[in-house]
Amino acid sequence: MTVSPSTAASPATAEVRVDLPGRAYGIHVGSGLVAQAGRWLKPHLNRKRVAIITDETVAAAHLGALEAGLAVEGIDSVSLALPPGEATKSWEGLSRATEWLIEEKVERGDLVVAFGGGVIGDLAGFAAAIARRGIRFAQIPTTLLAQVDSSVGGKTGINTAQGKNLAGAFHQPAIVLADISLLDSLPERELLSGYGEVMKYGLLGDAAFFEWLETNGPRLRDGDAAARREAVRRSCEMKAEIVMRDETEQGDRALLNLGHTFCHALEAATGYSDRLRHGEGVAIGCALAFDLSARLGLCSQEEPSRIRAHLAEMGLRADLTNIPGDLPPAESLLGLMAHDKKVREGRLRFVLARGIGRAFVTSDVPSEMVVRILRDSAAG
Structure with a gap:
């Protein structure tokens, strides 16, 4: 089905449904979603605690806002900030993220939040897929590339010495929050990279x-x-x-x-x-x-x-x-x-x-x- 973009005014937040049997979820697109993260994530929580995996650059710019958005709904959080860049999407990065989830006693019924670009989304999703044989996770992508590509569809993984994304798993997120206001802080080159997708x-x-x-x-x-x-x-x-x-x-x-x-x-x-x-x-x-x-x-x-x-x-x-x-x-x-x-x-x-x-x-x-x-x- 081909749907041309509407020229009419769009609602503040649009939802796109991914209706997979038993694994359906919504992709929510709008401004200010990080500040409202607690409201969006709360229905997916068995207990009011989430584990956030991010990178150091995103953490410095946006982690405080996410933590505040969760706290409004009384949701506690723990976070792991990994080095930024493609090199983190490796066996070493995967091991560090997975061990951290286990050390933090994150349970299968909990929610891991991938808060970053494509590297973090792929890595955190893969760690969630294999820790305790599968923990649910949410995607809060912070780059244009991640919002339109890697956060949607359940592909997770890491790079190996032989090539890109050669180890991974299909693990669908519980929800995706694409906050377009986060794009305002992107360097132009990063934004244009996403535009390629x-x-x-x-x-x-x-x-x-x-x-x-x-x-x-x-x-x-x-x-x-x-x-x-x-x-x-x-x-x-x-x-x-x-x-x-x-x-x-x-x-x-x-x-x-x-x-x-x-x-x-x-x-x-x-x-x-x-x-x-x-x-x-x-x-x-x-x-x-x-x-x-x-x-x-x-x-x-x-x-x-x-x-x-x-x-x-x-x-x-x-x-x-x-x-x-x-x-x-x-x-x-x-x-x-x-x-x-x-x-x-x-x-x-x-x-x-x-x-x-x-x-x-x-x-x-x-x-x-x-x-x-x-x-x-x-x-x-």
Whole structure:
């Protein structure tokens, strides 16, 4: 089902439902939700105590507000603040979080609160999934990327030496609170990284949403609350629709990986460092996926140009030449793709498109064509 964004005034808080049998939950999108966290979380508590896992940056900026929002409803909390950054999403970080939950005597009927970006959401969710063989958890994502992607759908996990997100579990949250007022404190680069995932939704399944973003993306970037709320709401709605059809990525859910086969290889090549943020890699990956689609005759040559024009207007990267520092040759990047979770029977699966909003999954992609696309992107 394709639903175009409404131009009418939106309510202060919008709800998107993820109606999975026995594991249904709501995603609430609005401003000031952290200050009201106690009211939202209280119905999910067996006792008035939660365990918060966050990172040091988020803790310094927002933990006090969350604790106050819980205290209004008489809810006590304990918290663990981990170092920020992708390096925390590791076996060591998982061990620390899991041991802490057990040491704090967090029970299976309690609630773990993941309060941070995608790293914390993935890590805290995985720790909650395995501690005591499963503790319920809530997502309070603090970045645009986490609000529209990693907080929704129940994928949790960590990175390994072989690649990104190769150890993890499906563990659906009890509730998601996407407080768009938290986005006001994000550096512009962090916000734009999240926008790479927002744009992806229009490209994969809703051409009208991409057209809306072409008009309203700059407003979102520049702080317009209504544009941010609508972009987060529609992105979550699209992801929820796909997750409800295919929770564990046996079919349709793979569409959400548009741009990610390229992205994950580039992240590995840059050492999961600040050289390339995840959403930046997704934006580059989407542009390359449409390049590949056009080269294979699946869509017109104008489609990749239109995407790059929008990325340029938003101030986002679109090619390998935009990544600082040296990168491995195209053949080595192709080798890194072989570690991707989407490999089936030794064959890479790509999300390609017959046009904007018309993505599909295929394994029928010649390796030499992928290498050529990478070489062209690196050459500028």
